[in-house]
Amino acid sequence: MRTIDDFTRPLEYLSPMDAPLRKVVREWADNEVIPHRRKFDEDYEEHKLIEPAFDKLMGEYGMQRVLFPSDLGGWGMGGSNYFATAAYMLCEEVSRADSGMGVAFAVVHWPLLLICVEPHVNRELCEEFAPIFCSTTKARFAANAMTEPQGGADIENMDIVRGSTIQTTAVLDGDEWVINGHKLWPTNSGGVCDLFGVVCTTRAGSNDPDDFAFIFVPADTPGVTQGPPYQKAGMAADKNGDIWFENVRVPRPYRAHGPGEDLKYFKEMVALGNTMSVAFAGGALLNVYERLYEFVTETTYKGQPLKEHDAVAGVLADIATDIEVIRVVGYQNARMLDRTDLYGPRWGEELVAKSRAYKYYTCDRAMDVTGKAMNLLSNYGADRDWDIEKHWRDLKIVQLWLGGKQLGQAEVARFFFDLETV
Numbered sequence: 001m002r003t004i005d006d007f008t009r010p011l012e013y014l015s016p017m018d019a020p021l022r023k024v025v026r027e028w029a030d031n032e033v034i035p036h037r038r039k040f041d042e043d044y045e046e047h048k049l050i051e052p053a054f055d056k057l058m059g060e061y062g063m064q065r066v067l068f069p070s071d072l073g074g075w076g077m078g079g080s081n082y083f084a085t086a087a088y089m090l091c092e093e094v095s096r097a098d099s100g101m102g103v104a105f106a107v108v109h110w111p112l113l114l115i116c117v118e119p120h121v122n123r124e125l126c127e128e129f130a131p132i133f134c135s136t137t138k139a140r141f142a143a144n145a146m147t148e149p150q151g152g153a154d155i156e157n158m159d160i161v162r163g164s165t166i167q168t169t170a171v172l173d174g175d176e177w178v179i180n181g182h183k184l185w186p187t188n189s190g191g192v193c194d195l196f197g198v199v200c201t202t203r204a205g206s207n208d209p210d211d212f213a214f215i216f217v218p219a220d221t222p223g224v225t226q227g228p229p230y231q232k233a234g235m236a237a238d239k240n241g242d243i244w245f246e247n248v249r250v251p252r253p254y255r256a257h258g259p260g261e262d263l264k265y266f267k268e269m270v271a272l273g274n275t276m277s278v279a280f281a282g283g284a285l286l287n288v289y290e291r292l293y294e295f296v297t298e299t300t301y302k303g304q305p306l307k308e309h310d311a312v313a314g315v316l317a318d319i320a321t322d323i324e325v326i327r328v329v330g331y332q333n334a335r336m337l338d339r340t341d342l343y344g345p346r347w348g349e350e351l352v353a354k355s356r357a358y359k360y361y362t363c364d365r366a367m368d369v370t371g372k373a374m375n376l377l378s379n380y381g382a383d384r385d386w387d388i389e390k391h392w393r394d395l396k397i398v399q400l401w402l403g404g405k406q407l408g409q410a411e412v413a414r415f416f417f418d419l420e421t422v
């Protein structure tokens with residue numbers, strides 16, 4: 001009998017830790033998440049069911065510590081040249097059970113990437129923030145606070161808009177940054193965040209890259225307020241809400257790197273965010289395959305299993321082909337981010353644009369695959385007991401973030417066709 005492991009993973013370049021880590025996460029997904037996930041939608045505020053699963057994966061198994069240097073209680077993955085490939089596998093396996101958990105898990109590491117990953121480790125900030133994540137068995141959350149009420153896509157569209165629309169300001173007062181602004185939608189906000197990475201400008205309206213600042217703000221700093229989580233179409237495991245920063249003071253060294261450098265590595269965050277979005281969608285699709293396999297094998301039509309009919313088999317082939325291609329592309333993209341010796345820096349325009357291409361391609365295919373799978377399941381496509389409708393709702397959300405499809409198209413066209421104004 002075929003399984004999800006028959007979809008290709010590039011065996012020649014998987015991380016040496018792939019097999020043992022994958023086994024741990026898959027068992028966790030099968031035992032701690034999949035039996036409960038149909039009740040997650042109603043748990044979006046309290047996280048009564050969701051929190052214990054996060055505690056186990058991130059706190060007890062320690063997967064919130066992976067990026068920190070080992071002498072600070074971490075696993076040292078920030079210094080590994082398998083860091084992106086291993087991260088892809090972890091996000092894929094978590095998302096097979098629940099892509100909302102996949103994104104919440106990934107975003108814990110998203111802002112930490114700026115300070116924990118070679119070649120731009122900020123040792124002082126690693127030491128400062130390691131205890132939040134490394135000295136507890138409870139899940140801890142970080143968030144990347146980028147999107148603002150006037151728009152998220154423009155803030156990411158750095159090559160054209162160049163930070164000129166950012167309205168969250170950071171002003172130096174002696175040895176402290178004073179931060180004022182309003183952010184919304186960050187994954188792991190909505191009341192759960194422990195540590196924010198905040199996208200700010202040091203000169204409102206400026207399009208000088210030096211004025212782009214990425215500043216860390218512990219969530220319990222006076223002047224930080226987190227609103228309640230929004231109720232979304234799906235992805236209840238990811239809390240999103242408003243955050244207000246009112247005269248928030250943090251030490252000067254909490255700026256990740258400094259003028260020019262913050263923006264450079266922020267682009268790396270955008271690349272990684274897109275690559276991991278492929279893993280969230282690809283992981284969920286593996287589970288769509290599992291549930292669909294079961295349905296078309298068990299259900300009969302004219303005395304034959306559904307899958308043994310020509311019209312159905314053709315659709316099944318299209319679905320399997322999309323999942324196969326997405327998996328190959330996703331791992332290839334992750335490996336390109338690890339092999340900077342061959343593909344250039346992770347923050348370079350090539351990897352940023354290509355990761356956007358893979359993300360929006362994957363999301364388009366994922367919507368098509370889940371739609372086709374629901375057609376085959378007919379009434380059961382809409383039935384919570386079959387889980388496909390959950391993945392369909394969740395995957396639509398993956399398509400919307402990181403500037404949505406439009407920004408993806410703009411950046412891909414800009415790179416491949418040398419656009420100058422779009």
Ligand SMILES: Cc1cc2nc3c(=O)[nH]c(=O)nc-3n(C[C@H](O)[C@H](O)[C@H](O)COP(=O)(O)OP(=O)(O)OC[C@H]3O[C@@H](n4cnc5c(N)ncnc54)[C@H](O)[C@@H]3O)c2cc1C
Pocket residue numbers: 107143144145146147148149150151152153154157184185186187235238240397400401402403404405406407410422
């Ligand atoms: C579940 C979830 C998790 C999220 N996580 C985070 C997070 O961790 N951190 C964070 O900061 N934000 C996060 N967001 C917010 C998300 O990234 C933004 O909503 C997204 O970037 C779009 O921004 P916007 O909604 O403000 O739309 P706008 O920026 O106002 O864009 C409006 C429309 O214009 C289009 N558009 C934008 N630019 C162009 C262009 N150049 N050409 C053509 N069309 C364009 C957009 O695609 C969109 O359709 C999350 C959102 C969701 C739903």
